[in-house]
Amino acid sequence: MRRALLLGGLAVLALALAALPFMSGNYLVRLATIAFMYVVLASSWNIIGGLAGYPSFASAAFFGLGAYGSAIVRAHAALPLAWCAGALTASLFALLIGPAILRLRGHYFAVASLVLAPVLRELVNGATDLTGGGMGLTLPGSTALSVDATARLYYAVMLAAAVGTVLFTILILSSRLGWALRCIEQNEDASTVLGVNTLTAKVAAFVASAAPAGLAGAIYATWIGYIDPTDVFDDLLSVKPIVMAFLGGVGTIAGPVFGAAIFVALEELVWRNVLNFHAGILGIIIVCLLVFIPGGLGSFRHAAARVRALASKQTNGTARVRSAA
Amino acid sequence: MLYVQVLVNGLLLGGLYACIAAGFSLVWGVLNVINILHGSFVVLGAYLAFFAYTALGIHPYLFAPIAALVLFGLGYAIQYTVVNRVIEAPVLVTMTATFGLALLLDNIMLVAFKADFRKINLVPPLGVVDVGKLVPGLNVVVPVDRLASMLFALLFVALLYLLLRRTAVGRAIVAVRMDRYAATLMGVDPTVIFALTFGIGAALAGAAGALLSPIFPISPLAATSYLGKAFVTCVLGGLGSVSGVLVGGLLLGVLESFGAIFLGPEHALTLSFSVLIIFLLFRPSGLMGKRGFV
Numbered sequence: 254m255r256r257a258l259l260l261g262g263l264a265v266l267a268l269a270l271a272a273l274p275f276m277s278g279n280y281l282v283r284l285a286t287i288a289f290m291y292v293v294l295a296s297s298w299n300i301i302g303g304l305a306g307y308p309s310f311a312s313a314a315f316f317g318l319g320a321y322g323s324a325i326v327r328a329h330a331a332l333p334l335a336w337c338a339g340a341l342t343a344s345l346f347a348l349l350i351g352p353a354i355l356r357l358r359g360h361y362f363a364v365a366s367l368v369l370a371p372v373l374r375e376l377v378n379g380a381t382d383l384t385g386g387g388m389g390l391t392l393p394g395s396t397a398l399s400v401d402a403t404a405r406l407y408y409a410v411m412l413a414a415a416v417g418t419v420l421f422t423i424l425i426l427s428s429r430l431g432w433a434l435r436c437i438e439q440n441e442d443a444s445t446v447l448g449v450n451t452l453t454a455k456v457a458a459f460v461a462s463a464a465p466a467g468l469a470g471a472i473y474a475t476w477i478g479y480i481d482p483t484d485v486f487d488d489l490l491s492v493k494p495i496v497m498a499f500l501g502g503v504g505t506i507a508g509p510v511f512g513a514a515i516f517v518a519l520e521e522l523v524w525r526n527v528l529n530f531h532a533g534i535l536g537i538i539i540v541c542l543l544v545f546i547p548g549g550l551g552s553f554r555h556a557a558a559r560v561r562a563l564a565s566k567q568t569n570g571t572a573r574v575r576s577a578a
Numbered sequence: 579m580l581y582v583q584v585l586v587n588g589l590l591l592g593g594l595y596a597c598i599a600a601g602f603s604l605v606w607g608v609l610n611v612i613n614i615l616h617g618s619f620v621v622l623g624a625y626l627a628f629f630a631y632t633a634l635g636i637h638p639y640l641f642a643p644i645a646a647l648v649l650f651g652l653g654y655a656i657q658y659t660v661v662n663r664v665i666e667a668p669v670l671v672t673m674t675a676t677f678g679l680a681l682l683l684d685n686i687m688l689v690a691f692k693a694d695f696r697k698i699n700l701v702p703p704l705g706v707v708d709v710g711k712l713v714p715g716l717n718v719v720v721p722v723d724r725l726a727s728m729l730f731a732l733l734f735v736a737l738l739y740l741l742l743r744r745t746a747v748g749r750a751i752v753a754v755r756m757d758r759y760a761a762t763l764m765g766v767d768p769t770v771i772f773a774l775t776f777g778i779g780a781a782l783a784g785a786a787g788a789l790l791s792p793i794f795p796i797s798p799l800a801a802t803s804y805l806g807k808a809f810v811t812c813v814l815g816g817l818g819s820v821s822g823v824l825v826g827g828l829l830l831g832v833l834e835s836f837g838a839i840f841l842g843p844e845h846a847l848t849l850s851f852s853v854l855i856i857f858l859l860f861r862p863s864g865l866m867g868k869r870g871f872v
Contacts, residue, residue, distance in 0.1 A: 308670040357858055360669050365858050368851045375847045492677050533685030539678030543671050544663045
């Protein structure tokens with residue numbers, strides 16, 4: 254019954270997503286494309302941050318590398334090749350830096366991952382010949398497609414990336430790597446004793462987290478047509494995926510997806526109404542989310558269940574709730 | 579002789595870095611919170627000093643204690659009302675929460691003070707001291723404003739040391755840092771100590787901001803740069819000890835100074851963050867080793 258409901262819901266969602274670009278204006282299509290990009294970022298962060306429980310602030314580094322990787326390749330090659338190059342650049346970087354910083358834990362790992370994006374920003378700023386430095390890079394646009402068709406193309410590509418990232422997460426979760434990451438998340442020393450090669454698993458998770466984030470950056474770069482270091486290595490790109498994952502539920506498959514959808518709506522609401530102070534409002538939203546609903550919106554479901562149990566079984570319900578709590 | 583000058587420049591910078599990082603290191607050590615707000619506190623201190631000088635004519639060096647006092651109140655309030663609610667949460671939550679607070683404070687400053695770069699131009703300017711005239715053969719010049727800023731910054735760091743070492747509150751802070759629960763059993767209220775510590779951290783940032791206002795341009799966008807200095811200084815010297823901050827700050831100043839000569843100033847950030855990652859990997863306890871409690 255529940256399975257049928259789930260499948261039915263997914264089918265309706267798929268139909269709605271397929272129909273959207275033909276039923277609505279370009280504004281909604283653009284907003285949806287951003288939402289898909291956020292789904293990719295939140296879900297990919299979830300692999301290292303949620304499944305393995307490592308407080309990574311490296312999303313901006315992956316995103317920016319993906320954007321520059323694709324922008325540089327795009328000058329000589331076709332779009333799909335540029336996207337692959339972006340994902341590959343970010344993964345290679347994760348593979349190189351991962352074995353070093355993943356030996357660190359907790360606060361130290363958080364700081365080490367946080368400084369990656371500023372360093373890359375400066376390096377890209379300095380390598381003027383390759384990256385255009387602070388002037389940024391302008392990507393060749395496609396003249397063959399109309400504005401509407403381009404919007405629909407990127408809608409579809411970003412949607413595919415989002416679905417792909419979610420499926421990728423499911424694949425990881427059901428594999429040996431998923432088990433290893435879950436073990437590491439709960440108790441890293443104990444998982445070493447159990448024979449899990451923790452460093453290999455963590456690096457695999459880091460790379461698996463980098464590839465989709467890099468892909469998102471790559472698609473973004475070709476979509477927007479212009480990138481510069483402060484834009485694609487923005488520290489906010491590291492924090493937003495964390496907030497989205499928290500909003501929906503860290504370490505779950507659906508959590509980051511819902512979180513991204515809600516976050517996009519919130520962010521757009523703020524952007525539309527208070528342009529001058531949007532970062533400040535965003536800050537307030539982030540703080541309120543973490544302070545008031547630390548378990549994410551999913552925690553309301555448990556709260557509701559508890560209230561129902563209390564109402565229906567007044568006599569023995571209380572005892573059950575207490576033991577559950 | 580150029581190298582002596584570069585070394586002196588680095589040391590002058592390093593004193594300020596030590597003051598910036600002292601509060602950050604204290605908060606990290608005692609509350610176990612990486613306070614992303616810290617850089618914004620420094621910038622706020624600098625702005626307060628700027629307006630005190632341009633509107634009221636109060637000299638930034640005299641204003642530094644006042645900036646510290648104001649920032650202490652702000653830090654105490656922020657910790658008590660917001661940070662305290664997530665203090666037991668994992669690093670991801672506390673860091674993201676302080677990031678949100680930093681977004682808010684930076685945006686408030688951007689709206690209130692605009693994004694223009696400002697700088698205090700002291701009238702009359704303090705000039706430079708030519709060391710070559712005092713010590714024949716040593717051809718080094720020392721800008722007096724930088725020297726004064728550095729000395730005052732070191733004074734604030736020394737005050738922190740005395741506070742932690744000599745006062746009851748200071749001993750309570752150190753006790754909470756060593757073992758929160760044992761301290762509670764000794765009658766120390768950790769909630770109050772956390773708020774006090776956060777306030778002191780903000781106060782040191784505010785003082786550092788006031789002290790660097792005659793030297794560096796002031797802008798809300800500089801917050802992350804000061805935060806980066808605090809990161810590197812802490813990791814270089816070792817976490818949570820005053821001596822570590824001192825060594826880390828001076829070392830970072832000298833490192834940046836020589837880095838600017840050999841690699842060019844545009845690579846200062848890359849250099850210092852590379853050193854940070856290397857230190858995290860090979861010597862996470864910093865140069866001063868041992869988990870020092872002052």
